[in-house]
Amino acid sequence: SWKTVLKEKHPEMLHLLQFPYNGEPPKRLVTDKAITPNSLHFVRNHGGIPLIEEKKFELQLDGLVKSPKTYTMKDLMDESIFPQMEKTITMQCSGTRRIEQISLYAGQGDEVPQAPWAEGAIGTARYKGISLKKLIKDCGGLISNAKHLEFYGVDTYVKDLSVGNYVVSVPWSKVKSNEVILAWEMNGEPLPKIHGFPLRVIVMGYIGARSVKWLYRIKAIKSPSLAPVQSREYLYFNQQMGKYNQRPMDGIQIQEMPVSSAIMSPWQNQVIMHSGKIRCKGWAYSGGGRWPERVELSADGGFNWYAVPEENLSKKGKWTWRSWEIDLPCDVEGWIEIVCRCWDNSLNTQPLNVRAAWNWGLHVTSSAHRIKIYSVN
Numbered sequence: 001s002w003k004t005v006l007k008e009k010h011p012e013m014l015h016l017l018q019f020p021y022n023g024e025p026p027k028r029l030v031t032d033k034a035i036t037p038n039s040l041h042f043v044r045n046h047g048g049i050p051l052i053e054e055k056k057f058e059l060q061l062d063g064l065v066k067s068p069k070t071y072t073m074k075d076l077m078d079e080s081i082f083p084q085m086e087k088t089i090t091m092q093c094s095g096t097r098r099i100e101q102i103s104l105y106a107g108q109g110d111e112v113p114q115a116p117w118a119e120g121a122i123g124t125a126r127y128k129g130i131s132l133k134k135l136i137k138d139c140g141g142l143i144s145n146a147k148h149l150e151f152y153g154v155d156t157y158v159k160d161l162s163v164g165n166y167v168v169s170v171p172w173s174k175v176k177s178n179e180v181i182l183a184w185e186m187n188g189e190p191l192p193k194i195h196g197f198p199l200r201v202i203v204m205g206y207i208g209a210r211s212v213k214w215l216y217r218i219k220a221i222k223s224p225s226l227a228p229v230q231s232r233e234y235l236y237f238n239q240q241m242g243k244y245n246q247r248p249m250d251g252i253q254i255q256e257m258p259v260s261s262a263i264m265s266p267w268q269n270q271v272i273m274h275s276g277k278i279r280c281k282g283w284a285y286s287g288g289g290r291w292p293e294r295v296e297l298s299a300d301g302g303f304n305w306y307a308v309p310e311e312n313l314s315k316k317g318k319w320t321w322r323s324w325e326i327d328l329p330c331d332v333e334g335w336i337e338i339v340c341r342c343w344d345n346s347l348n349t350q351p352l353n354v355r356a357a358w359n360w361g362l363h364v365t366s367s368a369h370r371i372k373i374y375s376v377n
């Protein structure tokens with residue numbers, strides 16, 4: 001699996017964990033391009049990287065559908081049966097920017113949980129495949145009490161052997177709106193092994209966790225999956241619960257990410273020489289089909305906010321991030337705090353500090369992004 005990593009990923013990837021492999025691109029390359037090259041797309045794995053032979057591959061669709069079927073890749077790619085779709089989609093891990101919550105982690109005498117992501121656990125790619133809705137239709141449709149679709153990945157969890165395969169679910173309503181793709185192509189290339197070859201799910205506007213890689217089975221079910229990854233992980237807990245008091249039923253299942261943003265340049269602790277304006281760059285994203293409408297920056301810790309001019313924001317789209325650039329006015333010399341926040345098209349915005357968004361599980365670090373730099377004016 002390490003061989004696959006070296007072959008498929010950029011030499012500058014930051015390896016957060018070697019096994020299971022988890023990596024993100026370095027800061028300066030995160031928003032370098034509106035579309036993330038495959039070699040720089042972050043990777044989140046809970047187990048090994050299965051090597052699947054396309055010819056032997058079969059997808060099973062069963063559970064509460066009228067006529068369960070299995071499909072080969074050839075069946076799925078047959079355009080006379082399934083119209084293909086191609087879409088540019090941003091995928092964000094619910095753990096993006098977790099490192100900021102970790103820095104506030106009081107712990108309870110044990111290790112810091114979860115992968116220590118910075119701002120790079122987000123990426124945008126053009127995916128090609130078919131709408132899952134069409135496949136359900138091909139199986140005669142759902143039996144009336146089916147309300148969710150469960151996705152099975154070939155890989156198994158390494159953290160806890162009792163978990164077994166990577167299995168999660170999404171509601172039928174999401175599938176019905178053609179917002180769930182079964183994808184075999186990423187940026188015009190066959191899906192890389194590390195990203196789920198030969199077939200993966202892409203759920204638009206949901207956290208990355210629902211976009212199951214190395215998909216081999218889809219099952220129609222009545223209620224959200226009881227599989228451990230869906231029912232016990234990716235939950236948003238209240239701060240006051242304490243680590244050992246969390247019961248899954250007390251957590252909110254994280255599906256759509258709230259609006260968030262990050263400063264990718266300059267970097268924390270940099271000394272920036274300028275003549276009244278500091279060039280800043282970064283990304284902004286909102287889940288659930290909402291998009292960044294305005295990005296604002298402050299050079300004084302969050303008192304005065306300057307809007308990024310519309311022409312300095314990349315194109316807006318329902319399922320994609322926007323990269324931005326601004327020459328931020330600043331006339332002080334010394335340590336300053338640059339802050340970035342975004343308003344989405346529903347006028348949702350970000351909490352002003354990490355502490356306000358701190359939660360057990362350390363998910364959804366959506367607070368305004370803050371960095372300290374030394375300004376030489």
Ligand code: MTE
Pocket residue numbers: 041042043044045046047091092093094152153154155166194195207208209210211212213214215
């Ligand atoms: N699918 C399988 N089979 N196994 C996994 O570990 N991780 C999920 C999701 N799908 C995962 C998976 C998580 S948490 C995220 S954020 C995305 O895949 C990451 O997708 P990527 O590695 O292609 O960036």
Ligand code: MO
Pocket residue numbers: 044092093094095208209
């Ligand atoms: Mo994730």
